Structures are given as C-alpha cells and as structure tokens.
Amino acid sequence: MSKKLLSENKTARKLTRKEKQRITIANIALIPCVIKNYIDTLVKVYRPTFAYQLKVEFFYYIVTTIIKRQNTYENKALENIPVALNATILRGIKSDYNEYIDWLIEQEIIFKAENYVPELSSNKYCFANFILPSLKEDSVSEIIEMKALESSTVIVARSIQESEVYEENKHLLKWFNDGLEIDFEGAKTYIKDLSYYEGEIFDLTHKKVHWNHQISTLHHKAFYATRNKESDFRLHTVLTNLKKIFKPFVTYEGQELVGYDLKNSQPFFLIFLINSIINNNDRISNILSRIYSIKDYNSFMLQKLREVLSTEDFQKEYEIFKTWVLNGEIYENMKSVMNPKKQLGSYFANKYNAIKKVTELKKVDNVRALMKGVIFTLFFSGIKTRNSNYKTFKKDFPNLIALIEIFKMKNNADFSKLLQNIESECIIDFVSKKIANEYPEIPLFSIHDSLSTTEKYAHILADLMPKYIFEYTGLMPKIEEERWKKYDYQIDYKRKVELHSEWYAYNGF
Known part of the structure; x- marks a missing residue:
C-alpha cells in the first residue's frame, strides 16, 4: 500500500507562500494493530461526543507521535518514557485537541506524567499500564493515512518530497525511495530471538516494540524528515532512529552500504569552535547567533x-x-x-x-x-x-x-545544541553538498556525524569526506570506515549463547 502511494507521488507540487507558513506532517504512519483495533472498537461501541466532528485519525496521530518520540536518540534505553507533544501542531489539527488526549487517557491507552509544572515544563505522555501487556505481546503495525487531518494550518505531505525540509536537503533525501530496503523477515526473526543486549540479560519486551516499529517504518517506506533550527539542527530520518544492530539488514538497490564516521566528533567540533573564536570565524558567529x-x-x-x-x-x-x-x-x-x-x-x-x-x-x-x-x-x-x-x-x-x-x-543544553549545530552545518550543509555536487550519481545517507553510500562508491566517499571536513574546519579529521554488513549480530548473538548458556536458561521473555 505505502509503495503504491509513494510511487504515485514522486513529483512534488510547489507549495504556495501561504502553504509554506503552515505546519507539515507526514501522511503515512504506522500504528500498532492492537492499539488501532482497540480504538476502532471503542469508537464504534462508545462513540465520543466531542464538540466538533470526530476524526479518528487524530487518535492514531497522537499514538504514533508518542511512539516516534520514544524512538528518538535521547531515549537510548528505548523505554516507555513520557514524551511531550507539540501543542502548536495539535492545535493546528484540532483546536479542541485536549478532548482527544483526555479520551485516550480515560480509555487507559496513554497517561499523563505527574511531573508537569505549569509554565516550567510541558505535559508529557506515555502508554498506560493497561495497554502495555497487549502492546508487548503483539507488535504488528498497520499503515494508516493522515490526509483527513489536513486543515487551513496543517499540510499533510503525501511523500517525503513534500516535507518542509526536502528542498534544502534534497541531495540527501532524494535517495529515500524504493531502492532503500531492509530484510524485514530477517530483522523480525532477529528481534524475536534476541534475549541478550548491551552486556546484560533483562526484559527486552518494550525495546522490541520500538525495534519492530523502526524496521516496519523502513520496510513500509513510511519515510519522513525533520530538521529544526531551534534545536539541534540535525537531519532526522528513518535511518537516524534505526538501531545500529539493524544496519546489516539494510541495502540500497541490493547493494551493501558503507559508512564513514568522524571519530571523536563532539571533541573535534569543540576544537573547531575554540579555534574559530580565537580567529573570529564568521561561520561560527552565524551558528552562535542561533543559540544565544x-x-x-x-x-x-x-x-x-x-x-x-x-x-x-x-x-x-x-x-x-x-x-x-x-x-x-x-x-x-x-x-x-x-x-x-x-x-x-x-x-x-x-x-x-x-x-x-x-x-x-x-x-x-x-x-x-x-x-x-x-x-x-x-x-x-x-x-x-x-x-x-x-x-x-x-x-x-x-x-x-x-x-x-x-x-x-544560561542553559545547560545550550552547549550540546551548539556542537550539534556545528556538526550539522559541517556534515549536512557543506561536506555532503560538496560531494553531491561533484558526484550527483552517488547515493548519500547521513546519520549525524557520518555519511554512507553503496559499496560501489565507497572509495570516493572515503577520499572526499575528510577533504571537505578539512576545508570547512581547517583541521585534519580521523575517519573510520563502517561496513553495514561487517557485524553479523546474529552470529555474535549465537556465540554469546554458546559462551554464556547459563544466561539464556530462562526464556520467559
């Protein structure tokens, strides 16, 4: 279904000036079937009596947004942590959005965290204990469309080409197409069998919910892209949120991907920051003005x-x-x-x-x-x-x-935002654009401080990435190659089972 929708909308229409000022959300999203079916049943049996026309898709949007935000870099543990929802977007979709949130809370699908402080912090939500057991037992997701949520203030983008950030990052985002694939069955089997992760054995069930959502999003090509100048300015996509353990399952047009990471990237950009302040670098001045x-x-x-x-x-x-x-x-x-x-x-x-x-x-x-x-x-x-x-x-x-x-x-988070903004401008706006302009046929994918391409073009990326980082910073970087298929995590998992069989005696999760 998603492939057909995307293939029919490869050519994006130009947005009007008024539309450019509106909020954009993606049309395709994935929601766990167990939650969708529960919502659908309740809506039929106990239809909510809202002030305005009911849009069941708004329930789906809230649920999928919570999952998506729980899948972010900040939630490294991939737990059921409370996350904030963007009130501006919610209000743009439905002015009475609190009715929808309250209904989901009443039905014990989500709950509001208790650490909210008026005027000091945002309301945060996570999944309720009532729904969690079902969510963990059945992690199958269903593709849904959000077109019904379009309004005078909200654009529903039919594809990644219509996202707010597509044009300025086209050199990277144009490669999110039918060629980008994941061995879905292999990845699902790996998740199902995995019981050892990051040096210890413990209940992985909620992590598996997130992992299944990550691979399903890529498999169904529910591509998205965001980039916010008000925060880290990083380009966030389905690949940036994909756990490293699933890289061996990903290919582009059937070819292995090879990445090049900037070693010690945050300390490296600190050195660049200090040198730039000493030398009055205008490039840094522009970035500083975004943070302070x-x-x-x-x-x-x-x-x-x-x-x-x-x-x-x-x-x-x-x-x-x-x-x-x-x-x-x-x-x-x-x-x-x-x-x-x-x-x-x-x-x-x-x-x-x-x-x-x-x-x-x-x-x-x-x-x-x-x-x-x-x-x-x-x-x-x-x-x-x-x-x-x-x-x-x-x-x-x-x-x-x-x-x-x-x-x-002023704020503890300012320094991390500053380094991330420097990294993003260097890798996304300078290095990758230079490479794309010189070799437009090279598939390019970014994951924060790293760039990846297919094995066919890996040697070109290996030569040009350090060259252009040096051109931007005046510092010679250390680049580390990472072949996405280099680490066979399934073999590594089996080896750990053999070496530490006593850790796996209990298969209760």
Missing part, C-alpha cells in the same frame, strides 16, 4: 571567553587536549587522567534510570566506552553536577572546563 542572543553573547559571554582564552594556563591545557583529539586518541589518553578502577574484572559507570529516577551502576564493555561516557558527562552535564568524573577531570583541566561552562551559563 546577540546581546548576551556580545555583552558578557565573549568577554569571559576571551579572558579564559588569553591565559597561559588555558593554552597549555588546550594544546594537550587538542593533540589528543586530532590524533584520534582522546579516550585512550583520558584513561591516564581518570584512572578508572576495575571491579570484579569489569568497568562500571553510573547511569541515570529515567523510569526509576535513580542512578544505577551499569557494566561497561571496555575502558574506551567508559571514557566516552565521561566525555559526554563533561560536555553535557550541568555546571553544578556532583559527578565524580567531572570533578576529577576539572582538577587537571580547570581552564578548559571553565570555558565550556561559559557556554552553559
């Missing part, structure tokens, strides 16, 4: 940055840190600063459990993964954090941390 007000930046931030940058102590710390990053050995060198200790032969790290609202000790596969977590803590935690790793690193690099904290003065 010109008044705030020019009045006190720039002055504080210059004070730190001008000190000899900062220059000494910076040279050490920059060498680590540009040599691609930051995580290895971090070990000497942090001096991590093994417990019972393994490394452990503190990780926050958003569901339980507690910090838990989790096993980490190796010291590199442990140090990567430390770097993310340094970059993205709050200034007042009590994290011991943050304090340890700050003792050795107090001036570097002082500089980073300046970017977090």
Whole structure:
C-alpha cells in the first residue's frame, strides 16, 4: 500500500507562500494493530461526543507521535518514557485537541506524567499500564493515512518530497525511495530471538516494540524528515532512529552500504569552535547567533571567553587536549587522567534510570566506552553536577572546563545544541553538498556525524569526506570506515549463547 502511494507521488507540487507558513506532517504512519483495533472498537461501541466532528485519525496521530518520540536518540534505553507533544501542531489539527488526549487517557491507552509544572515544563505522555501487556505481546503495525487531518494550518505531505525540509536537503533525501530496503523477515526473526543486549540479560519486551516499529517504518517506506533550527539542527530520518544492530539488514538497490564516521566528533567540533573564536570565524558567529542572543553573547559571554582564552594556563591545557583529539586518541589518553578502577574484572559507570529516577551502576564493555561516557558527562552535564568524573577531570583541566561552562551559563543544553549545530552545518550543509555536487550519481545517507553510500562508491566517499571536513574546519579529521554488513549480530548473538548458556536458561521473555 505505502509503495503504491509513494510511487504515485514522486513529483512534488510547489507549495504556495501561504502553504509554506503552515505546519507539515507526514501522511503515512504506522500504528500498532492492537492499539488501532482497540480504538476502532471503542469508537464504534462508545462513540465520543466531542464538540466538533470526530476524526479518528487524530487518535492514531497522537499514538504514533508518542511512539516516534520514544524512538528518538535521547531515549537510548528505548523505554516507555513520557514524551511531550507539540501543542502548536495539535492545535493546528484540532483546536479542541485536549478532548482527544483526555479520551485516550480515560480509555487507559496513554497517561499523563505527574511531573508537569505549569509554565516550567510541558505535559508529557506515555502508554498506560493497561495497554502495555497487549502492546508487548503483539507488535504488528498497520499503515494508516493522515490526509483527513489536513486543515487551513496543517499540510499533510503525501511523500517525503513534500516535507518542509526536502528542498534544502534534497541531495540527501532524494535517495529515500524504493531502492532503500531492509530484510524485514530477517530483522523480525532477529528481534524475536534476541534475549541478550548491551552486556546484560533483562526484559527486552518494550525495546522490541520500538525495534519492530523502526524496521516496519523502513520496510513500509513510511519515510519522513525533520530538521529544526531551534534545536539541534540535525537531519532526522528513518535511518537516524534505526538501531545500529539493524544496519546489516539494510541495502540500497541490493547493494551493501558503507559508512564513514568522524571519530571523536563532539571533541573535534569543540576544537573547531575554540579555534574559530580565537580567529573570529564568521561561520561560527552565524551558528552562535542561533543559540544565544546577540546581546548576551556580545555583552558578557565573549568577554569571559576571551579572558579564559588569553591565559597561559588555558593554552597549555588546550594544546594537550587538542593533540589528543586530532590524533584520534582522546579516550585512550583520558584513561591516564581518570584512572578508572576495575571491579570484579569489569568497568562500571553510573547511569541515570529515567523510569526509576535513580542512578544505577551499569557494566561497561571496555575502558574506551567508559571514557566516552565521561566525555559526554563533561560536555553535557550541568555546571553544578556532583559527578565524580567531572570533578576529577576539572582538577587537571580547570581552564578548559571553565570555558565550556561559559557556554552553559544560561542553559545547560545550550552547549550540546551548539556542537550539534556545528556538526550539522559541517556534515549536512557543506561536506555532503560538496560531494553531491561533484558526484550527483552517488547515493548519500547521513546519520549525524557520518555519511554512507553503496559499496560501489565507497572509495570516493572515503577520499572526499575528510577533504571537505578539512576545508570547512581547517583541521585534519580521523575517519573510520563502517561496513553495514561487517557485524553479523546474529552470529555474535549465537556465540554469546554458546559462551554464556547459563544466561539464556530462562526464556520467559
């Protein structure tokens, strides 16, 4: 069904000026059959009495939006976490949208989180305990159309070509077509058999709901694209939300995909940021203006940055840190600063459990993964954090941390948004466009700090990606190749079963 719909609408019509000011949502979405059937039955038997005409598709939209937002990068654990809904979009579809949300809550399909604070946070929703068991038992999804939700303020895009961000990212998004496929049956079997994930055995049922939704979205070609200048400015697609374990199942026109990742990307772009401030790079000035007000930046931030940058102590710390990053050995060198200790032969790290609202000790596969977590803590935690790793690193690099904290003065999230905006402009708007202009026949797919293509063109991408990153930043990057089929996760899973059979004795999930 979805293939036919997309193939009939490959040529996108031009939007009028009025339409460009409207909100755009995708026409095709996937909803778990168990929820759709439950909603349909209730609507027939106990039809809601709303003030205006009932649009059952709006129920579907709310449910699919919750699933989609639970599938984002921020929800790495893929748990049933509460997520916010965009009130502007909801209001554009139906002014009385709260009636629809309240009805879904009354029917115990979703529930509203209790940590909402008026004027300080948004309402957040997740699936109710009543519906979860059924959702976990039956993860089959059904394709639905949202055309009925179109209004004077909402455009329903019939295909990815009609998305708001298609034209400015056409060089990447045009490859989301019938050639992009996933071995759906193979991926489904893998999910069904999997009981070991990320170093431990536990209840994977809710993760499997999300995983099935991810592969179903790709299989049914329910393609979408978003890119928001107000947040990270990254290009989000069905591939950016696809778990790495499913890469071996993905092909383009039957060919294997090969990716090239920028190693240590966030530290790399921090070096570029610092160099750009020192050298008054206009490119950085434009990005900074998206994150901070010109008044705030020019009045006190720039002055504080210059004070730190001008000190000899900062220059000494910076040279050490920059060498680590540009040599691609930051995580290895971090070990000497942090001096991590093994417990019972393994490394452990503190990780926050958003569901339980507690910090838990989790096993980490190796010291590199442990140090990567430390770097993310340094970059993205709050200034007042009590994290011991943050304090340890700050003792050795107090001036570097002082500089980073300046970017977090107004909001802790500003610094991560800044680095992500730099990354996005570099990889999406400069590097990939350069390659696409030079070789328009090369299929290109982006996943944040990496670009991928088919095996046929991999050598061209391997040559040009570092060349154009250098042209943008003035820094020589370290690029790492990743063959999407290199890791046979199913074989790896079977090997773990053989080595640790006692972990798999219980098959209750």
